[in-house]
Amino acid sequence: MNEVEQINKLLESLPPTMKEEALDFVEFLSKKAKDRGSEEMSDLDWSNFSIENALRDEPDDTIEYFESDLKVSWR
Numbered sequence: 001m002n003e004v005e006q007i008n009k010l011l012e013s014l015p016p017t018m019k020e021e022a023l024d025f026v027e028f029l030s031k032k033a034k035d036r037g038s039e040e041m042s043d044l045d046w047s048n049f050s051i052e053n054a055l056r057d058e059p060d061d062t063i064e065y066f067e068s069d070l071k072v073s074w075r
Contacts, residue, residue, distance in 0.1 A: 051070065054070055
C-alpha cells in the first residue's frame with residue numbers, strides 16, 4: 001500500500017470535523033512545499049548571478065567557467 005492509499009484509508013475513518021482539519025493541514029503542507037521550492041530557486045538564481053559577476057572581467061568569453069574555478073566561495 002502506497003502513501004496515498006494509506007492516507008485515504010485513515011481519512012475515511014475520521015469524523016467530518018477532523019477531515020476538515022486534515023484538509024487544512026494538507027493545504028498548509030502544500031503551501032510550505034511551494035514556498036520552500038521558490039526559496040531554493042532564489043538561492044540557485046543568486047548563486048548563478050554571483051558566479052557570473054565574479055568572472056565578468058575575464059578577457060576571453062569563449063572559456064567556460066565553473067564554480068570550482070573561484071578562489072573564494074561565499075557560503
